[in-house]
Amino acid sequence: MRVLHFLFLLLFLFCKCALASELNYEQLSADTYWHKLLHYKKSGNRLKSEVISPSFFLSKSGHSDPFAELKMTVKAFLSESEKTPNTTICSFPARYLWLKKQYPRRFTHNILDCKDYLAWTRDNEIKSISVILASGYLSNPASIYGHLLLRFDLEHYAHQGRNLVSPTLNFGAITPPDENMLVYITKGIFGGYEAGFTDELFYKQDHSYAKTELRDLWQYKLNLMPDQLEQLVAHSYELIKKKFTYYFAKENCAYQMARLLQLVVEEPLLNYDSPFAFPTTVFQRLAKVDIMGKPAVDRIDQIPSHQKILHRKYEQLSLKQKKALNQFIEHRHNDHDAALADFTMREQAMVLNVYLDYLDFLKVKDVDIKETKKSVLIALFKRPITPIDWTKKVNDKPPHLGQAPSTLQINLVQNTKIGTYGEFRFRTAYYDLLSNPIGRLPLSSLAMLDASIAIKENDIWIKTLDGVNIKSLNTSKTGLAGDGGYAWQIRAGIEQQELSCQPCNIFSLTGGVGKSIELSNKLALYAMQNAKLQSASLQYKSFSTEIELGAIAKLSSYWRSSLIYSHRFYLHDTDIQLTRYKWENAIHFDRNWEIRLNVEKQIATEMTASFSYFF
Amino acid sequence: MKLVKYSAIALSLLATSGMVNAKLNPWTDCGIGAMIFQETPAAAAISNVIWDLGTTAVTSAGLSEQTCEGGKDKIAAEFINHSYESIEADLAKGQGDYLAATLTLMSCNTADASAVRSEMASTVASSQARVEKAEALFTALNTQCAAK
Numbered sequence: 101m102r103v104l105h106f107l108f109l110l111l112f113l114f115c116k117c118a119l120a121s122e123l124n125y126e127q128l129s130a131d132t133y134w135h136k137l138l139h140y141k142k143s144g145n146r147l148k149s150e151v152i153s154p155s156f157f158l159s160k161s162g163h164s165d166p167f168a169e170l171k172m173t174v175k176a177f178l179s180e181s182e183k184t185p186n187t188t189i190c191s192f193p194a195r196y197l198w199l200k201k202q203y204p205r206r207f208t209h210n211i212l213d214c215k216d217y218l219a220w221t222r223d224n225e226i227k228s229i230s231v232i233l234a235s236g237y238l239s240n241p242a243s244i245y246g247h248l249l250l251r252f253d254l255e256h257y258a259h260q261g262r263n264l265v266s267p268t269l270n271f272g273a274i275t276p277p278d279e280n281m282l283v284y285i286t287k288g289i290f291g292g293y294e295a296g297f298t299d300e301l302f303y304k305q306d307h308s309y310a311k312t313e314l315r316d317l318w319q320y321k322l323n324l325m326p327d328q329l330e331q332l333v334a335h336s337y338e339l340i341k342k343k344f345t346y347y348f349a350k351e352n353c354a355y356q357m358a359r360l361l362q363l364v365v366e367e368p369l370l371n372y373d374s375p376f377a378f379p380t381t382v383f384q385r386l387a388k389v390d391i392m393g394k395p396a397v398d399r400i401d402q403i404p405s406h407q408k409i410l411h412r413k414y415e416q417l418s419l420k421q422k423k424a425l426n427q428f429i430e431h432r433h434n435d436h437d438a439a440l441a442d443f444t445m446r447e448q449a450m451v452l453n454v455y456l457d458y459l460d461f462l463k464v465k466d467v468d469i470k471e472t473k474k475s476v477l478i479a480l481f482k483r484p485i486t487p488i489d490w491t492k493k494v495n496d497k498p499p500h501l502g503q504a505p506s507t508l509q510i511n512l513v514q515n516t517k518i519g520t521y522g523e524f525r526f527r528t529a530y531y532d533l534l535s536n537p538i539g540r541l542p543l544s545s546l547a548m549l550d551a552s553i554a555i556k557e558n559d560i561w562i563k564t565l566d567g568v569n570i571k572s573l574n575t576s577k578t579g580l581a582g583d584g585g586y587a588w589q590i591r592a593g594i595e596q597q598e599l600s601c602q603p604c605n606i607f608s609l610t611g612g613v614g615k616s617i618e619l620s621n622k623l624a625l626y627a628m629q630n631a632k633l634q635s636a637s638l639q640y641k642s643f644s645t646e647i648e649l650g651a652i653a654k655l656s657s658y659w660r661s662s663l664i665y666s667h668r669f670y671l672h673d674t675d676i677q678l679t680r681y682k683w684e685n686a687i688h689f690d691r692n693w694e695i696r697l698n699v700e701k702q703i704a705t706e707m708t709a710s711f712s713y714f715f
Numbered sequence: 716m717k718l719v720k721y722s723a724i725a726l727s728l729l730a731t732s733g734m735v736n737a738k739l740n741p742w743t744d745c746g747i748g749a750m751i752f753q754e755t756p757a758a759a760a761i762s763n764v765i766w767d768l769g770t771t772a773v774t775s776a777g778l779s780e781q782t783c784e785g786g787k788d789k790i791a792a793e794f795i796n797h798s799y800e801s802i803e804a805d806l807a808k809g810q811g812d813y814l815a816a817t818l819t820l821m822s823c824n825t826a827d828a829s830a831v832r833s834e835m836a837s838t839v840a841s842s843q844a845r846v847e848k849a850e851a852l853f854t855a856l857n858t859q860c861a862a863k
Contacts, residue, residue, distance in 0.1 A: 256819065257816060257819055257820075262812045262816070264794070264798075264812060264813065264816040265790065265794060265816060265820065301790075301794070303794060303797065303798055303813075303816070304797065307797070307798065307801075311801070449808075453808055456804055456807065456808070457804075460800065460804065474839065474840065476807075477803065477804070477807045477839045478836065478839060478840050480807035480808060481807055481832060481833075481835070481836035481839060482836070485809030485810075485829060485832070486809065487808075487809050487810045488808075488810075
């Protein structure tokens, strides 16, 4: 009998929970999931939403009061008892899903009855979500570290994984069309822009990033249960056209996309206490974490840039085919039939295929190719369809295997004038010419906020402090006209005037332009003409010009080496010159660790042994 | 009376079939032809977001309805209009992701693509404007795939 009583009691309690008409507002409003849905961030002891659009909140104090926002949300959700969901439900489907999960008898509507929402989900056809990384792009300060997108994959439209017509969520600053670059950078850094989520079909992103800006796209397909997929889709819909404040260094695309993904990923996808957020960090963490006990990433695919596809196809042409192609390019003649007469139909198709890709590549560089392209298209249309199996596909290692963006370095230095001293270096981001090449632009360096402090007995001095230091060798892989361009560099910061003195710092601005050549995939050479503006120091005045010659070599899979020679002339007195030699070696024994051994001569000779940790 | 009845049925069938066949031409009916195709110069892309209510409103609709409000035909037409160069190149090569996506959107198969190749060869060779060529491709595929 006691057992029966106990069972009745259990049943009673169960029914009471299930049928409870009163919501526990205190408990619900303190739930971290509710805070995630409202994009709250702790500001001291208070919560404050990062969304600045008033339309995102139903309560007047909703941007900082989760309790008030919950009350108003529930009230609005329950305000109409019609069969079809009301406008509030349809505007906030993720909030509704969350409440429905806990109080299924109070919240009975199906969010798919919302016409606009159903249309956005393509009649509930979204079967998976891919997080997409567009590789770094040096021509756009906002995309220098890469960009992040979220694609809602419609399985039916997946063509070789590209999913061109799937809706894709983007986050970025809302800027005037012809914004001045300096204003753009300044406002971007100091929060002068609003930002927001927009959706476009993926082909527009593919066109912009892979075909026009020639950037690789990396797709990380998430391993989601249907419930998690539904939550992310619903919340993404809520965020479209909602505004945030944009900060280039932190509250950027990586940060906001990571915050969105945290709805279903428990472990942090960024270090939210850090003043910086980098897109690659999100991917490095995604590759490590679980979602409900399963690896967060199901599969990884690369969409190579148009330029990379062109390079890989060009490699697969025979010498004879390359010669024919070069003649077409050189003479721009239209008599393809005569020039290709000695080739089989398949070989002809290969040459014309690469020629067409090459012309599309030139078009990106604003070369007028209209009539030439028409003649190549006609030549291909005249021939029977000859599908080509390009056996060598672009197959790079995914970017999450590359080094983390920030560096801590400890150096031991032996200087012929100063003696032995220690050096501590912190680089906020990112890499240099000798860094691990995975996931970054080849033969380039990109450093921001890079500081070295030297310590010798009781003396401490700043050795270098770079605000920005970017170099791109821009080599040509094919030797075809237009492939590759000018090598260039810019640098702004504090440096030592001479290796032999301490402290003898100068503030300098350096810009350089030149040419480079990649002799093989193991050796590149470059020459640059630099111009330097600096604060006067010792006998040196403000303006100088410099010749710089360099060689970058890949000596093994883990050892890279560079040799740089430069000679500087000061314009006020050409007898004042500075010559510098630097031999630098990087040994990558792990993606998070690196050893460097350098020798540098410029008045004094300095030998350095470095130990770097990337995080 | 029977004659009247049969005539009414026939008329009704004709009307229905007329309605089914009156397919939407997004170029003329939905203003695709009036859209200006914007090519993004590499150096000019300084923002990552196109904050364009019109564009997003168009793409934020379903793929099922045959209407201008984001109907399947309009999405196919927009895709062809935006990606014409890529589809044209794929069609010439006989393969490619953009061609495959077009065929799926238009409910066509690879044999349909081969069938419109000769027609497209003369379109490509012509001096028609880009938007006209895109429309010609859409129409050729629409006709070819509807004829099956």
